[in-house]
Structure formats: structure tokens, C-alpha cells
Amino acid sequence: MADFETIINDAIAAQEIPGCALAATSRDGSFTYSKAFGSTSMNPSSAKPMDLNTMMWVASCTKLMTALCAMQLIERGHITLNEPVYTHIPELESLNVLTGFTDAGVPIEEKHKTPITIRLLLTHSSGLTYEGMHPKTLAWLKYHGKKMNASPTVVERFVAPLVFEPGESWAYGPGVDYAGLLVERISGLTLEEYMKKNLWGPLGITDVTFFPSTRPHLQERMAEMSGRGEDGKLSVHEGKMPFVDEKGGEVTGCMGGQGSFTCAKEYIKVLKGVLDCDAGGEGKVLSKESLEVFFKPQLGEGSRAMLNAVVQDDAANNAMGGTPKHVAKDYALGGLVMMDDAPDGKKAGTMLWGGYPNLIWWIDRKTGLAGVYAGQVVPPGDAICGKLMRKWEEGCYEMFEKHRESKSKL
Template sequence: MAKFTHEAIFEAAYQAGEIPGVALVAADATGKFRYEKSFGKTAHGEPFLTDSVVWMASCTKLMTSVAALQQVQRGHIGLDEDVGKVLPEVAALKVLKDFDAEGKPIFEDRKEPVTVRNLLSHASGLTMELFSPKLQQLQKFTGPPANPPKDIVTELSLPLVFQPGKGWQYGSSLDWAGKLVERISRQSLEDYMKANIWDPLNMRHITFAPDSRPETKERKLGMTQRDEDGKLHPTTEGYLYQYGDRKDAYGGAAGWGSAESYLNLLQSLCANDGRVLSKELVDEMFKPQLGPEGKETVNNRLQADESTRRLIANTFDTTHLVGDHGLGGFIGLKDVVGRRKAGTMAWGGLPNLIWWIDRKSGLCGALFSNLIPTADAKITEMMMQFELSIYEQYEEFKKRESI
């Protein structure tokens, strides 16, 4: 049996109380190499298994990207077509340019339409207060909403923070992309993804409503929190966006699921097997999509504080990294020694989930945790060890296969 060097490292870290339970998965493009293993328990004492269900947060975005690209594939909308014909609420938004001396907002009209390509690469100008100082300043001027918003249109119809295609800003773009899919398909995002992504790929434990299905409800795990002193303890707080009170399925961050199920999507895209998306559109997903302004913004963020670097780049080598964004995740444009090749796409989810797809090496995988705060330094360190071990054993696997 192959010896995976990361396993002893993970077990020791768990026993030392340095990490809570995690699930690790990986697969190659052929489907012959597949790795699934879990370690430990949550701080609530629940075993963390590869089919345990956790809040996936922004891991949802990759599924929504595929769903939106399916609309392009079927001819319902063009990749560079104005989404305003389906999302008139987006078409009505202006760009927040600046504030005058008295703090009054200055708006300008859009010069270009918001397109599907813009939405999937975070180049639309759409975002939310959480990620934008400009929108935070605007809210100070306008005041908070009288009632907490419960749906995408009410909550996220906020001014753009730059002209479409002229920047990069994480935020609400994929939530709007999910709404686009619902309106074109005339189905809920749950029903649409189940029929067009989850069932075709046997992703049994993925949903927007985990309590609505016995197979996901019984697998749900509690959240672990790391305090400032590094200690881990159970918590029911800190689920920043549980979405249980929302009327919509938010395609940007409301999904729940297991590492085991999610790997099936990663593997399908890595293999470019055409099962949920055409080969041409998968190729397009993995192309750098940003204009010069957006690329400059992303790479400037990579030189920010360590937490921001981990959040955007997860386990890419940020010392030498040049990055861009595809139609589904962040793309590293340089090789990482012993691990990810140039062109690898990756992203993650707030409770310290990380995934990657390296089509050049033919390898993909993920770490699923359920730990806050996000961008945990220890989890990032452990993920690097996991990847080094997987790439090493995959090379050995290929040698054995070639004999």
C-alpha cells in the first residue's frame, strides 16, 4: 500500500489539538487514482468523515459557475451578452464613483453591460458591504435597511464599485449568476443543480437545504472555533451566513455538502469529460479572464497582509505567484514546486475549505474542515503537506501503471 507522508502529520496535529477533524480527498483525471481519508472529530465530538456534511460557503461558487455556463452551452445567453435582459435589477444599477467633500455619494452610468463572463470572474463591479470600503461608506450615508433583507434582489441590488470589466472585486457576482440560472431555467437553484450537476455526477450529499433531506441532515457537523490563543472549542456562533432565513438559494455561498461528493465535480472538470459541461467551455473556464485593471488588483491583494494572501491564494506560493481569475476560481500562472502547475484553478470556503484542479498534472483535490475564523494558518500549512504527499504518490502511481 502506498505510503502517504501527510497522514502521520495530520494525525499528530489532531492529537496535539492543533486542528479539528478534517476530510481529505483527491483524484486524477483518469479516475484510476482516488484518495479519500478523514482525521479526527469536531470540537463537538462528532467524527469527521469524508461523507460528513458541512457548510461549504464559497465552494458553492464553482457549482454556480458550471450552472451558468450550461446556460451559455445551451444557447440561452451568450458569455459576453448583457445579463440585463434576464436580470433587469442589475441593468438598473449605477456605478459608485466617489464621495464629495460632504460625504455625499457620486454616481455615474455604466459604460458597458454586465456580462456572464464578468459575473463568473468577479469583474462585474458587483459586491457587498463586507468586501467593499466604498459600500461601507455608502451605508453610513444612507443608513442600514429598515428590515434585514431576505432575498438576493433586495439584499444585493447595490451600486457597482467600478465599471464592468475594469477591475476585480470579490462579492455578490455569483449570487446574481445563480439568480440568472433560476430565471432562465424556471427552476429553483436546488432543483436545477440536482438535475443538471449533482445527480449526473453522483454528488449525493450536496444541497442548499441540508435539513430537508435525511441523508444530509444526519451527516451535518457542528462548527469548531479557534480562539486567539489557538485553542479549539465548539461553537454555534460565527456561522456568518447560514442562509437559513433567506428566501433564495444564494449561489455564492449557501451550499452544504461533503468532500466525497464535491470531489466528483472537481474530477469531472479536471478530466474535461463532458458530463456536465462541454469541453470547449471547460477550456474557457481555465483561461485567465481579467483585464489589466483586474489583474493588477488581484496581484496587489496578494502582497497584502498574510490573512488576505491565504484567503485569495490558499496554498499557492505567494512569494513568486502571479495570478488571474478564470470562470470558476483563482488561477495561478506559475508552477509551484512539487505541487500545482501553472494554470491550476483553486478556491475555497469560509470555514477553511480549500480545493484545487490542476489539469496539466491531471490531479485535483480538496480539504474540508468546519473551522472558523477563515484563512487559518495551520490549515493552510497542513493543506500544503497534503498536496506534496498526493503529488508524490501520484507520480509513483503513474510509474506503476506504466509497467
Template sequence: MMASSLEGQLAEKVREGRVPQGVIFAADREGKLDYSHAVGKMSLEDGAANVDLDAVFLLASSTKLLTAIAALQVVERGLIGLKDDVAALLPELAEQPVLRGFDGDDKPILEDRKVPITLTHLLTHTAGTAYDLGDPNLLNLQSQRGRKPGTGPDVASHCAYPLIYQPGERWMYSSALDWAGLLVERLTNSTLEDYMRANIWEPLGITSMTFFPAQKPELQARVPVLSARGPDGKLSAYKGPFINDGSTGCFGGRGAYGSMRDYLKILRSLLANDGKLLSPASLDELFAPRLTAQQVASHKAAALSPMGRMFIGEFDFEKYEHQWAFGGMVFVQGYEDGRRRAGTLSWGGMANTFWAVDREAGLALAFGTQIIQPGDKGAGEAITVVEKGVYAMAGKERASL
């Protein structure tokens, strides 16, 4: 596929209202591919400016990769071990019981936590944490406590609610990386913003990333307006509550903003194994599948549940084997069309940003759009067009695996 074909297909997705805009950055390890493209508008209003290559996107859960890198950096420096108990550093998390449901009188059934919570648990979503907005039992408990779910200006207040299983018992996508970010802050006596600036962003020449774009007018002006898809399937400006409204702390699981140009710099560093972010050994740790057989079963069950429809991009959980690594989703089995070779690390964010690092194919890509519903079908279609097009341009596609 030539670039013109990819760009034509993505432009059609924009014209059809499948996505409001799209920004692509992609590169291969050999330096033969260094591709970027932008299409669409900064908002859906008539006369809106065209989106450009330096648009700044809400990264949302694409922030998790950055926090995982930061966590492995502090491990490299000997500040904590992957199997160390985090209780002393995160007492607000450590004091939480496990919510097992409700009795016949609708009273919560709570049990004491029986095993330590480790950094590995946090980085793999096996700590027992969940998102209160995504778990019926936590929603009920928060309602009984008179607390609005999904609120709180910082991690300690926002995420301090019971676990839903004993640490290590299973897998559940969760606020664990927010806690991991707070752990980095407390280990380094720094904010996550300052830590990432000094240890991730500045070493790679990144200038667009921040947890607080409203405090940086030059960046805020580059953030496209969030869109949402209505019941009629049409996009309009998003009017609802916003995940970062009122945040005063850095949420390592969902709080950062940045351009796709700068996000690709992180992916390229990982792909090149250049040592600027992580040692070769830590890089392998970032990509390695981490889940036990029991955790894999719960991971697959979650992926095939209604929540699984909120995963970013078009992932075929039925046909292909997936796992979880410190850095995100890892594809244990490569796709037949040549995408996502075995060992590919990938994930995205609530507003349908998407990224992937395929070390076997030697390819990295980042895609940005801003539709607030995670797992939006139109965005998934666009991501698939982009993925297939980038692999083809790089000459990495193959008929079968």
C-alpha cells in the same frame, strides 16, 4: 510520501488544534490513485463522534465552481451568451450606480453605470460588484441607509447595493457569482437547487449536496459544528452570526453544502473531460485565464492587501503568477515543488474547504474542514500538507519546473 505519512501529519495538525477535522478525497486521471481519508471530530466537545468520509461541509465559496458550471451549461443551450448584457434578467443589479467614495460632507459620490454588465463580468468578478462587508465605502453607505451589511434572505435583497467600479474596469472578489446563480434561475425558470440537482448532481450520482440542509435532517446530522480561532490561537465552537442564517433563496456564490466525496465527483468529471457536465470547448472556457492586464494588476493588488490574507490555502502571490478563470483561481505559473502546475484551477470557501484540478498533472483533490475564518493559518498549513502528500502519492511531484 506514503499515505501513512500524510495521514500522520494531518492527525498531528488535528492534535495541535490547527484544524478540528479533515476529510480528503483525491484521484488521478489514470485511475491509479483513488484516495480518501478522514480524521478529527464532528465538534470540539468531549465525546464528540469521529468525522467520517461522508461528512457534509459548508462549501461556502466552493459553491462558485458549481454555479460557473451551471452558467456555462445555459450558454451551451443558447439561453444567453457570455458577452450578453444581463440587465433585462437582473434589473436589481442593472439599476445600481457606481459608488466612487464620499465628499467632504460624507455624502456618497455616485455615478451612472456607463457600460453593460455581461455574464463574463459576473463569472470573473469584474462586474463592479463587491461584498458590502468587505468594502469600507459600502459599509459606510449601508450604515447611512440604516441597513445591516451582509443581510437579506435572497440574492436580490442581499446584494442590491451600488457597484464600486465600472464593469470591466478592474477585479474584485465579490457577490457576482450569487448574481450569476440568480441569472441561471431566471433563464431556466427554476431554483438553483433544482437546476443543479437535475444538471450537475444527479448526472454524477451526487446525493449530499443542497442549499438547505436544515430541510434535510439526514444531511444536517452529517454537518460538523463550525469552529473559530480565538485571540489565543485556540479553536472553539463558533457562536457568531452565520452567513446562511435566514436564507430563503439559493446563493450561488456561497450557499451550498456537500460532502467531499461528492465534490470530488464534480472535479473528476472535469478532469476526465467526460462531457457529463460541459462540452470540451466549455471546459476549456472554464479553465482559461480571463483578466486583462489592468484587471490582473488589481487582482494582484487585492491579493497582497489585508483582504488577500483571507484567500484559501497558502498562495504565494509574490512569487508565482496567478489569474482568474470562470471556475476560480488559475495558476499561470506552476509551483517549484510540483504542485499546482500551470493551468491548475483551484479555490475554496469561507470555512476552509479547498479544491484543485490540475489537468497537466492529471490530478484532482478536495479537502474539507470547518473553521469559519477564511484564510485561517492552521487550515492553510493543513491544506499544504494535504496537497503535497497527494501529489507525492500520485507520483506527480517533481524537483523543479
């Protein structure tokens, strides 16, 4: 048994996590790993064995899929990286920048001057932010006597002011949700319909949806969410989640930054599909030329500095891939990119990101290896889950190296 498997099983025995599902693949498909551990819930009466088909809310792992779809539209000439998106999303043009507050606490808002583009939306440098994740928007909500918005569609939910002039800094937010809306308005399809036709279908993915209520057989396989309390103990999470509206019902719009549900067995096909693009040829989700753009660092100096400052926080770093803090980062169109090699084996240029309930994926084009850790534990950036993810990634590279050595001896 690999060391990381022992560590994960020990964590389950200690009730530090209920379970998780892991999957990895090499570009040529000669190396694969897939295994599930533990159960789907901390509640013994409803728990089932975790498996690779266990459905989960994958949250911000949705962003990679949406970004791939947006890149397809760029590749097909429907929009460019640098043109304003206001022709298709006029709602964004009216958003102001929240520049500060008066001594009396009154918000100061100004019209933004730099146009918002698809490049800025995909790289979290548009000025948009999730309301609950930025002190400016929290203060703005408090001043207006508002709760965090849980409306059921993108344009109704994400209406807070920008927190900086587009392109000048970095803040995690709903830019990719708006990129999904852009895909819808250009294609004339819902994001789910577009992904079925242009991403999920070509990659052989069937068990995925933005609307679990429409797929009861998938809903039956859903893991329960677990929450870690301040005492460190885990229990079934009873709180409201971002994938519901203010009444607790299913949202009605496809949230391209956070809204999909799938399983490890299917999500690894997305990562393999990206690796396959390097081979070029017909039938790939992106051309090799588009893939180069997709992985290219995109941030300006101010945005890059802020991103690297954000990941110095332990919880934020865990949620954003858990790479060593000294390794320089940038952001590409599909996720965070490492500018240097990491000790666990990841090479410079590796792209990675995660999902709210402590999921993490990575794509290492230089090594030709991609993988995912999938679980359902909140809050995001959990230290215990982060430790398990790092052990899994390190162990995966060790297995892959042994695989390559054995191949070379044949």
C-alpha cells in the same frame, strides 16, 4: 503514514483543528485518496468522528458548481459571455457605481456605463462586492446607518452599489450568486432543481442541498463550526453565519456563490466530473470546447493587477488557494488560475478556489489531478488551516508521482 497525515494528526492532538476530510482523484481514476481525520466538533459531548460523509457548509465551493451550470447555458445557446444580463436580471441595471465620498463623508454615486455580463459576474470583475469585504461599502453602510444585509434572497441581500466601473478592477463578491439567479431565470427552475437535473444527477451526487432543513438525514451528519479566537485557541463558533437570514433562519433563495452543503465524498465527484470533460464525448457536464473556455484566463489588465495585489495579503491568499505569491494569477470562469507552475507540483493552468470555513479545491488538467481539503473552521484564511492545506496538496502530488512511477514499471 504520509508526512501530511502526521502533521494533520499532530494539529488535531494540539486542538488546532477539530478534524478535516481529504479527497483526491486522477483523471483516469487509477489514483484516488480519501481519508478523514479527527472529529466534527470542539465540543466533546457533541463531537463525532469526522468521516467522508460528514456534511459541511462548503460556502464558496458552491461557486464552481454554479459556474458550471452557467457555462452549460452558454454552451446551449441561451446566453453569451458578453451580452448584458439585464434582460434576465433587470435589478442589476439600476445599481450605481460608488466613486467616492465628499469631504463630509457623503457617498458619491454614478450610473454605471459598461454593461454587466455573465463573464464579469463569474470573474468578480463586475464591480459587485460583499459589503463586509470592501472599505467603500463599509463606509457606505456606516453613512446610511445600515447593518450588513442578511436578507434571504439574492436580489434582496446584494444591493450595495458597485465599487468600480464593470470590467475595470477586481473585487470578491456576489457575482456568482447573481449568475445562479441567471440560471434560475433562464431555466425556469430553482438552482437546486437545475443542479439536480444537469450536474448532481449526471455525476451521481445525492448528498447535497441548499436547504438542510429539507434533508433531515443530511442535517444529522453536519459538522459543527469551530472558531479561532484572537488567542489562537479553537472553540465552538457561536456567531451568526452567512447562510442564515437576519432572524437567524434558513435563507429562502439558492445562493449560488455560497449556499450549498455537502461532504468531501460528494464534492470530489464535481472535480472528477470536470477532469472527465477533457475526454469529450456524450454525457459530460461540459464539452471539451466549453471546458477550454471555462479555464481560459478572462481578466483585463486592471482586474488582473488588482487580483494579484489582493493575494499579497496572507489571509486573502490562504482563502484563495494559498499559492506562492510570486506565481502570477488570473481568473477564469470557474475560479482562480495559476499562470505558472508551482513548487508543490501544480502546473500552470491549474484552477482553484476555496470556501469560507477554510475549504480548498484544485483542478490540475495538465497533471490530471484534482483534490479537496474540507473543514469547518472560521475565520476564513486561517494560517493554521492554510499550512495544513499546503502540506496536503504537496503530499498528494508526491503520492501521485509515486503512483505514476509504479505504473510505468509495470
